[in-house]
Amino acid sequence: KLFVVRKDSTLTEAQLKAYCHEQLTGYKCPKYVEFRNDLPKTNVGKILRRE
Numbered sequence: 001k002l003f004v005v006r007k008d009s010t011l012t013e014a015q016l017k018a019y020c021h022e023q024l025t026g027y028k029c030p031k032y033v034e035f036r037n038d039l040p041k042t043n044v045g046k047i048l049r050r051e
Helices: 013-023
Strands: 002-005 033-036
Touching: 002 013, 013 033
Parallel strands: 002 033
Antiparallel strands: none
16 A cells, blocks of 8 residues: 655546556555555654554
């Protein structure tokens, strides 16, 4: 699963999947894409991977 914070609001799931299929090997391509407003972070600024 891929979590994405969009900078460009016109970015679509199909565009992301096409890019991943071009740039990544088959087993590394995400099956699901989820768009978020922001990622959960600690006070220091590191991403909380469990959340």
